[in-house]
Amino acid sequence: MNIGIIGFGTVGSGAYEIAKAATDINVKRILARHGREGYENLDDIITHNIEDLIEDKEIDLVVEAIGGIEPARTYVLACLNAGKHVVTPNKNLISAYFEELTETASRNGVELRFTSTSGGGIPWLFNLMRTKRCDKITQVRGIVNGTCNYILDSMYDKGADFAEMLKIAQDLGYAEADPSSDIEGTDTLRKTVISANIAFDALLKEEDIYCYGIDTIEARDIAYLKEKGYTCKLLMNAKLTDAGIKAWVEPVACPLTSLEANVKANNNLITLVGESIGTQSFYGQGAGRLPTGESVVQDVIDIRDGIKMEYSEKNSKKYAACSCDEVQKYYIRHNKMSEDIMSFIEKYEEKEGVFYCISKPISVARMHDMGRHFKEEGKPMFFASIRE
């Protein structure tokens, strides 16, 4: 099989390495602005012109690894419309244009695969699709952002503060110079959209997901939770209910004896619940050049070998996003006790003007609304749901 690669950065070059070393897949063309150090031998196949891929009838499949929305979207649509299969690790693109892209692929009778968008090297989306061939998925959840997990894990181990650990994560290359999409939960939100749509054959959009990140967490939150037998993780959550799909991203206080609590460094752990199969979890590297590159190549091999895994939007009417009335207890840390807060607090401790509270069971929607309100007002606050 001849393939083209758009973008020759971390994942593009990782996929190239894996394909070359371990398969007979031939990389015929690479679209890149310039060559890459150490790859001078590829000068002959590097082009600056997307048409060289799209118009090449011998290229059956294109790996889009340029990242971001544009020109990635235009390129992917052009490839699909030219009858080429597409494999991409681009979660921003797939999450933002899920319906348009899956519909375009389907209309052209070609495959669009994006296993590495959620879970990096973990074959999460592939197994989700394989499971639902004869089971009904009722829930997906998990740790899908390695940067946040690295920060939270280091804070727990070292008692260090958020800013310090974020800086180290940046130095190690785990976190971007602008880390906001990781720490505010947006990256996890995108993986929630993609995972939930695959799990439930739905068409959720980014704006359907309640989202609260870890950007306001402090060392004292970790210390408080640790004392009670918990550690904090940022989790995606999506549940199928009679009313529709409830989906949200938030910090969760996980008991130290849970699998999630013991996911170290920048690893991921993602879980599905099926009516017959029960609870199944998948653990591994959620990012990285070779793991993500390998996941891309596995998608390419699946397409080459005619391994069909179905997504359809068949449930998108029946299972729309619904209000997040899921009720949980929350840990809340804030500086100013108001009547509004008091109304749903079960118990609290005050230390040096800081309130550490455990809420009565309240809905995700209510807690997130309050969190957003506090953020907008510039008041210090952090919360995490408490997993029993």
Place this chain on the structure above:
Amino acid sequence: MNIGIIGFGTVGSGAYEIAKAATDINVKRILARHGREGYENLDDIITHNIEDLIEDKEIDLVVEAIGGIEPARTYVLACLNAGKHVVTPNKNLISAYFEELTETASRNGVELRFTSTSGGGIPWLFNLMRTKRCDKITQVRGIVNGTCNYILDSMYDKGADFAEMLKIAQDLGYAEADPSSDIEGTDTLRKTVISANIAFDALLKEEDIYCYGIDTIEARDIAYLKEKGYTCKLLMNAKLTDAGIKAWVEPVACPLTSLEANVKANNNLITLVGESIGTQSFYGQGAGRLPTGESVVQDVIDIRDGIKMEYSEKNSKKYAACSCDEVQKYYIRHNKMSEDIMSFIEKYEEKEGVFYCISKPISVARMHDMGRHFKEEGKPMFFASIRE
């Protein structure tokens, strides 16, 4: 697709339920000695004669769920030789006759799948095969026996003794009336043979695997390890080295912060290490009617849809079993300190005539030889390797 089912016990009926509820696979014939309560409507398709399946040209695939070696082996060989694909959860059969059965399938150009033999409902073997399409697996390990895990987990939680927890496991239906294959490690050994052969394209046999079970564990072992920050799990291990494959089954003292230590009840967690993908783990129900039945049906769907996953014995010469010279530290509890033992003990405590020892780094082979020797002499002893 028309299929036949041989044996209508727990897994056979589970697979029937899943296939009927969630697929268009048609169960055309069931070989059973007698009907099953609640399935009187199947009287028309139940037969007592294997020829009714083998000679039926419309049956493309047979699920063998009768268990044990004979007549299962004869039936499976007859089906493969008649050009029918076979799916089976029968780990005893696959482990004991791995070479004969895979060779017979290959010679007849049909598929033989057995994902549910190792990990029950977990798509472990399937993902192992999918991963190695473009990666080199260097190691497999994990918790693959739910009965032992249930016993060890309960002993840890309750401080209870082995015999008591074994009895409860039997009452719950997790352990057989004769639990020896679980507690002596033989069941785990069979899954090690199967997993290692798939991972490394090898042809290990049961006698190649060093094996020590949990039948001599006592509450005081768990208590000692707990105090040091460990819990005990029974693990399969297989590593690819330049000298060949080292494979062994033994109790392992796992740090409380490891994923393995936090696998509760009768669940399984199985791990592969690939050169590019790194460490990946798969968690879920390792047994049970519907999970195992679903795993069987997933194999059937894969075959129906032409989803090829390759096993070949291509490395069986290059990667034969080699001496287990893997060096580890061990926890050893015994009653009588001899010179032989003293020679490799790093430190020990004595309490009420019982010696709790930590060994110097010694080889798996040496430790297992000593364990077997003590067992043969009827001397009380338990050991577990210590994972750092």
